[in-house]
Amino acid sequence: MIEVYSWPTPNGHKVHIMLEECGLPYTVHAIDIGAGDQFKPEFLAISPNNKIPAIVDPVGPDGKPFSMFESGAILVYLASKTGKFLPKGDREKFEVLQWLMFQMGGVGPMLGQAHHFRVYAPEKIDYAINRYTNEAKRLYAVMDKRLAHSRYIGGNEYSIADIAIFPWLRSWKNQGIDWDDYPHLKGWFDEIAARPAVKRGVEVLADRRKPLNNDKAREILFGSEQYKRH
Structure with missing residues (x-):
């Protein structure tokens, strides 16, 4: 049973x-990043950068418990563990990995x-608003162009590149995006959103998320608390 330390981001x-x-069995441990759980010593022991998610696999590569942080690295690890969603051929594998790095x-x-x-x-x-809104639009255009010629982000098969990118596009309204400008990307987005496993995945801890509308949470996430040496 893989232990997952996470929050609905x-x-x-x-x-x-x-x-x-x-289809891997897992248990989720909520790390409330608005309450500062990410700075607790037991979490820092497996995620020294104080960011979610992190995992502990009781049966790691050598049969012993193995912990990982960084979501992209975790995706590669799980793909390696299961033989799924990362092609085995070098050409196809590196094509997927470059798009995973594009996301990261x-x-x-x-x-x-x-x-x-x-x-x-x-x-x-x-x-700042204009700079990052324009950059969001630029990135959406890169993906839209890619999907005009490729069924999925990483190639012809669904992969960890799609899994990595999809959750970030769910907040398109907050990014200043008009889907009409990116028809190929919108078609891809709707297809991924309809996958049963994706529907289940985005519901994990979803009931725990709350608006960051208090000063304490903002200070923990964006203020001086981030820069203390824990």
């Missing part, structure tokens, strides 16, 4: 979806900044 949902798609280095960070400055920032800074 896009990065958390990536791993929830992957586990559901693979671009889609996640840039859309996260768009969310922050459009929704969460205590003051509205036009420069």
Whole structure:
């Protein structure tokens, strides 16, 4: 039984979806990032960057317990463990991995900044809002162009690249996106959203999520608490 330490965010949902798609048994432990659970010593022991998600696999590569943090690395690990959603041939595998890195280095960070400055920032800074909204639109256009010529993000088969990207696009309204501008991406999004495992994955801990509308949660997530040495 894989132990999952998570919260209902896009990065958390990536791993929830992957586990559901693979059919692996797992137990979820809620890490309430608005309450500061990510700074507790027992969580830092498996996720030293104080970010969710993290997992502990009681039967790791050597048969012993193995912990991992970083959602993209977890997807690669679970794909390796199960032989699913990552092609075995080098050409196809690296094609998928480059799009996984695109999500990790671009889609996640840039859309996260768009969310922050459009929704969460205590003051509205036009420069920041415009910069990250425009970058969100640019990334959506990259994916739309890709999907004009490929059924899935990573190639002809559904893969961890799709699993990684999908949860980040669920908040398209907060990113200033008009789906009419990205018809190929919208078709892909609707297809992924309809998958039974994806439906189950995005419901994991969904009832625990609440608006970040209090100063304490904002301070924990965006203020000085992030920069203390825990």
